[in-house]
Amino acid sequence: MSRAQVFQTTDEAVAGIEDGSTVLVGGFGLAGMPFDLIDALIRQGAKDLTIVSNNAGNGDVGLAALLAAGQVRKVLCSFPRQADSWVFDGLYRAGKIELEVVPQGNLAERMRAAGAGIGAFFCPTAVGTPLAEGKETREINGRTYVLEYPIKGDVAFISAYRADTLGNLVYRKTARNFGPVMATAATVTIAQVTEVVPAGALDPEAVVTPSIFVDRIVPVESRHYTVQGAR
Amino acid sequence: MDAATVHSAPGNSAVEHTGRGPLSTDELAAVIGRDIPAGAYVNLGIGQPTKIADHLPADADGNPTVILHTENGMLGMGPAATGDAIDPDLTNAGKVPVTELPGAAYFHHADSFAMMRGGHLDVCVLGAYQVSARGDLANWHTGKPDDIPAVGGAMDLAIGAKDVYVMMTLFTKEGDAKLVADCSYPLTGVACVSRVYTDYAVFDLQPDGVHVLATYGISLAELRDRVGVKLLG
Numbered sequence: 001m002s003r004a005q006v007f008q009t010t011d012e013a014v015a016g017i018e019d020g021s022t023v024l025v026g027g028f029g030l031a032g033m034p035f036d037l038i039d040a041l042i043r044q045g046a047k048d049l050t051i052v053s054n055n056a057g058n059g060d061v062g063l064a065a066l067l068a069a070g071q072v073r074k075v076l077c078s079f080p081r082q083a084d085s086w087v088f089d090g091l092y093r094a095g096k097i098e099l100e101v102v103p104q105g106n107l108a109e110r111m112r113a114a115g116a117g118i119g120a121f122f123c124p125t126a127v128g129t130p131l132a133e134g135k136e137t138r139e140i141n142g143r144t145y146v147l148e149y150p151i152k153g154d155v156a157f158i159s160a161y162r163a164d165t166l167g168n169l170v171y172r173k174t175a176r177n178f179g180p181v182m183a184t185a186a187t188v189t190i191a192q193v194t195e196v197v198p199a200g201a202l203d204p205e206a207v208v209t210p211s212i213f214v215d216r217i218v219p220v221e222s223r224h225y226t227v228q229g230a231r
Numbered sequence: 232m233d234a235a236t237v238h239s240a241p242g243n244s245a246v247e248h249t250g251r252g253p254l255s256t257d258e259l260a261a262v263i264g265r266d267i268p269a270g271a272y273v274n275l276g277i278g279q280p281t282k283i284a285d286h287l288p289a290d291a292d293g294n295p296t297v298i299l300h301t302e303n304g305m306l307g308m309g310p311a312a313t314g315d316a317i318d319p320d321l322t323n324a325g326k327v328p329v330t331e332l333p334g335a336a337y338f339h340h341a342d343s344f345a346m347m348r349g350g351h352l353d354v355c356v357l358g359a360y361q362v363s364a365r366g367d368l369a370n371w372h373t374g375k376p377d378d379i380p381a382v383g384g385a386m387d388l389a390i391g392a393k394d395v396y397v398m399m400t401l402f403t404k405e406g407d408a409k410l411v412a413d414c415s416y417p418l419t420g421v422a423c424v425s426r427v428y429t430d431y432a433v434f435d436l437q438p439d440g441v442h443v444l445a446t447y448g449i450s451l452a453e454l455r456d457r458v459g460v461k462l463l464g
Contacts, residue, residue, distance in 0.1 A: 078383050125390055
């Protein structure tokens, strides 16, 4: 399959996601969180998932709802602990979910490497800290680096602002965050967007994610979750 | 400032402000803000360092001359948003709604962290549990068994920004100094901090040791007594 497909419902857009999949989930807190795709994945019911996302859920919606549904085996993220991460906190303290904490920039760069065909890379972040323990290091030009491996997804869920019918994407403000990187790093990239426009309607100079990285598009109603006490 | 209470002891360059108490958080933010050079690209960490935004250098018209970076993907971040200006798609790294200034730019996470690791970001200011005399930083994890670790962008910032400043209280609630010979908390970065701004003193970490630049509400002698690392004047 090469050309992106446009679906009318999120249930069609997430069809076929298998148990045990690694799912890259965009968003930073609530900004850019693909809520509609996550809700569809809860209905679809795939289990034993590994989730890669910056946070581990806020409040009771989105990722937190997916965790609460018992569909997630492991979370790779940079910042699980927040004022409103009670769903994750409870599962973690009960030993019901695995956690791998990854520095935020490494999370992004490891996915960038996956999307760019890089086998591994030497990174200065976390040298001498517990997050580099057991990892190979090398001194290059007098500085120590840690060997980091790519993170590849079976599926990526991203939330963009607008798509054209070919799958070119533009984002909105800081909701862009992980979207462009995750779109490159998964076998199947699924984008929820607030509007699908005809090919040619987006300024080619302004396209952020080119269509080649996008497999499925689904328009959703523009809406934002607000979580009591969310930060 | 009362001139009678501001002095440097002979042989010391440290300025002692003894006729007053320690700095309040806002006063400390102002001290740090004055040391940030005009034109710098700056990242202010979550928590207390965000207060520095109110004290950054400005031009004659009051417009900021510093460009703020927020690691979730923006340069040219403006003040916190209120009322109708609140946009769920526009937040800072603390997930607080913010505004954009003229000339702002948005970018994805890999670019945002390239700005740190690649040596493009001039200054970041971070909070800390502990800083060692050689500039090791501990600010992400208490190491307690029931604590859920969360690092965010702290490790990337610590080793990436050209200058890493720490903003913290000098003493714990128990009265122990947080400037230490060796950090007992898990490290965020090794030998990465250049300045430590605290309520009682400002420290410059140099290859030859820890220099005290200023004290507030404490004499240099008493500071030496309460901080367990060798302090140069």
